[in-house]
Structure formats: structure tokens, C-alpha cells
Amino acid sequence: MAHYGVELTDFNVTAGLITAMDLVISVDTSIAHLAAALGKPVWLLLPFNADWRWLLNRNDSPWYPTMRLFRQAYSETWRDVIKTIHLELAKRFTDSTSLTDRELLLLQRFNALTEQQQLAWLTLLGN
Numbered sequence: 594m595a596h597y598g599v600e601l602t603d604f605n606v607t608a609g610l611i612t613a614m615d616l617v618i619s620v621d622t623s624i625a626h627l628a629a630a631l632g633k634p635v636w637l638l639l640p641f642n643a644d645w646r647w648l649l650n651r652n653d654s655p656w657y658p659t660m661r662l663f664r665q666a667y668s669e670t671w672r673d674v675i676k677t678i679h680l681e682l683a684k685r686f687t688d689s690t691s692l693t694d695r696e697l698l699l700l701q702r703f704n705a706l707t708e709q710q711q712l713a714w715l716t717l718l719g720n
Contacts, residue, residue: 616685618678618715621647629657636681638674638715641665675712679704 617628
């Protein structure tokens with residue numbers, strides 16, 4: 594996994610990096626909004642008591658057609674959200690015959706992480 598924190602000096606540079614991504618997984622941050630505004634697929638992790646703009650009882654966003662919402666079912670636990678993301682990632686990438694060797698390796702490495710490490714990784718992507 595690459596870290597581009599120092600190189601990301603403004604939203605223009607950040608947008609350039611986002612355009613090179615197949616999918617952005619994030620918590621509710623400016624990065625998620627920027628990626629969705631660029632039309633990139635975004636999977637957004639939302640807390641149980643999410644902001645009003647995400648509405649209720651839906652997994653899509655009227656504001657961003659390429660965004661998918663993953664909500665906490667209960668306050669203070671991300672286990673089910675991470676599990677769902679994990680399963681959806683596996684479906685998305687293992688069903689595809691066009692994966693590169695590098696993408697398969699990244700998926701295998703993500704799957705090998707503990708649940709806590711996966712949550713930390715996904716949280717870092719949002720910051």
C-alpha cells in the first residue's frame with residue numbers, strides 16, 4: 594500500500610490520484626465527496642447516527658449516483674460494516690477475470706488482515 598500524504602498538497606493533486614483509482618473506500622470525509630463528485634465508485638462507511646444528508650434506510654445517495662452507503666447497524670460497532678465491505682470486495686474482485694496480478698495480491702493481503710487491521714486501513718483511507 595502506498596502512502597501519498599506528503600505529495601497531496603491540494604485538492605487538484607488529490608483529484609488526480611483519485612482518478613487513477615478503481616474504487617474509493619472511505620468514511621465521511623472531503624475525500625469521499627471529491628471522489629464521488631468526480632464520478633468514481635465510492636463505498637462510504639457511515640456511523641449509526643449519520644449526518645442528515647445521508648437520509649435513512651437506504652444504501653445509495655441521491656447526491657452521488659456512484660456512491661454506495663455501508664451503515665452501522667448499532668452504535669459503537671464496526672464489525673458488521675467491515676465484514677460486509679470485505680465480502681463485497683471479494684465479490685467485486687474475485688468475480689472479475691480482468692484482475693491484474695498486483696490487484697489479486699492486494700486483495701489477498703487485505704483478506705489476510707485481522708478485522709481490526711482492516712478497519713484501521715479503511716479509516717486511514719478516509720483521512
